[in-house]
Amino acid sequence: MQRVILRVAGPDAPAFLQGLVTNDMRALPKAGILYAALLSPQGKYLADFFLIADGEDILIDVAESLADDLLRRLSLYKLRSAVTITREALPVSRGTGPAPEGALADPRHPALGWRLYGEELPEDGTDWAALRVAHCIPESGVELIPDETYILEARLDRLNGVDFRKGCYVGQEVTARMHHKTELRKGFVAVEISGPAEPGADIMSGDKAAGQIFTRSGDRAIAYLRFDRASDQMQAGDAKVIWHGLREAG
Numbered sequence: 272m273q274r275v276i277l278r279v280a281g282p283d284a285p286a287f288l289q290g291l292v293t294n295d296m297r298a299l300p301k302a303g304i305l306y307a308a309l310l311s312p313q314g315k316y317l318a319d320f321f322l323i324a325d326g327e328d329i330l331i332d333v334a335e336s337l338a339d340d341l342l343r344r345l346s347l348y349k350l351r352s353a354v355t356i357t358r359e360a361l362p363v364s365r366g367t368g369p370a371p372e373g374a375l376a377d378p379r380h381p382a383l384g385w386r387l388y389g390e391e392l393p394e395d396g397t398d399w400a401a402l403r404v405a406h407c408i409p410e411s412g413v414e415l416i417p418d419e420t421y422i423l424e425a426r427l428d429r430l431n432g433v434d435f436r437k438g439c440y441v442g443q444e445v446t447a448r449m450h451h452k453t454e455l456r457k458g459f460v461a462v463e464i465s466g467p468a469e470p471g472a473d474i475m476s477g478d479k480a481a482g483q484i485f486t487r488s489g490d491r492a493i494a495y496l497r498f499d500r501a502s503d504q505m506q507a508g509d510a511k512v513i514w515h516g517l518r519e520a521g
Contacts, residue, residue, distance in 0.1 A: 275338035276361040276388070277331040277345070281354035284329050288322070291348060293422065293446070295437035299324050304375040304386070306432040308422055309341065314445025316420040317344065319411055319432065323375065323388060330388065332363060334411040348441075362391035367402075379430040380406050401488040407461040414459055414485050414493060423449050424458035424495075455498070459485070462494045466510030474512050476502045484512075 279288060289296040294307035299322055308319040318341045320333040333341055338358075345356050365377070367384035371392065377383035382402055402408070409415045409425045423446065427433055435450055449455070464487065474482040474494060482496035484507055496514060505512040 273335035274363040275333055275335050276359040276363065277333065277338065277342060278325070278328055278357050278359045279331065279345075279354055280328045280357075281352070283353040284327075287349070287352045287354050288329060289437070290439065291345070291441055292322070293427070293433045293440060293442075294322070294431075295434040296322070296329075297437075298434075299329070302378065304378055306378045306427075306430060308427060308432055309344065310422065310440075310442025310446065311418060312441055314421065314442040314449070315418050316415055316422050316425065317341070317417050319415055319422075319427065321378070321386065325388075330359065330361070332386070332388070336412050337417070340417070361388055363388060364390060364392040365397075366392070366395040367397045368395050379408060379432070382406055383408070398488070400486055404461060404486055404488040404491050404493055407459060407493055409459055409493065410486070414495070421449065422446065424455060426459055457482070457495065457497045459493055460496055460514055460516055462492055462496075463513040463515070464490055464492050464507065464510050465513075466508070468492075468507035468510035468512070472507040472510075474505050474507045476500045476505045481505055 285296045292307040292309055294305045299305050303324055305322045307322055309317045311317055318333055318337040320331050323330040323332060342356060364387040370385040371387055374385035374387040376385055403410060407426060415425055468484055470484050470487055472484045473480060479500050481500040482494050484492050484494050486493045501514055
């Protein structure tokens with residue numbers, strides 16, 4: 272797990288982030304940690320991260336692969352806001368066993384355990400890929416692709432990463448329209464797989480492309496599906512693919 276910590280400091284820090292991220296910064300002092308994303312003006316995913324209250328400052332826990340671009344974008348948005356944004360050499364640990372003192376519960380799902388800032392602990396043997404697949408939790412750089420993914424298709428609203436009542440933020444108009452006025456036609460779901468199918472394999476429903484396999488663990492996987500093409504006869508190569516949400520969607 273390669274993570275980078277950014278520190279947002281200054282009297283305007285909460286208001287600055289409130290106008291940018293998908294979650295409501297007003298909930299942070301009580302919660303201690305929030306999950307959120309930064310979007311493009313077109314409503315597409317740019318980065319997802321955790322926001323952590325640290326005294327008067329706010330820490331951003333983001334995947335290393337996204338950190339440089341996130342820092343650049345935040346700096347561009349800063350304008351005249353009284354904030355500073357710096358990198359912090361702060362270790363991040365996580366686990367699913369008994370939480371150590373000072374740890375914060377992962378806000379996305381109870382199964383994801385805890386996160387600890389400021390202390391580097393050894394990995395506790397958790398199979399994170401299996402956990403993600405079991406609960407259909409997307410990951411930066413795997414299911415979540417900058418400038419491509421829509422966060423509602425990636426289920427970030429079900430992972431407590433979106434507040435639809437907070438007001439304006441970058442990309443909010445597109446996200447709100449998808450939420451209120453349209454029915455999602457495609458998105459990430461958990462599927463069962465019987466047979467050999469690697470991540471990246473195309474899912475076919477008859478002779479029509481219906482989606483793609485992303486993360487696989489055992490006989491289950493996270494897949495991106497076109498719901499209008501999903502059927503009970505889906506294949507990924509020689510493997511059979513079953514989506515149990517098909518009956519509900521129908």
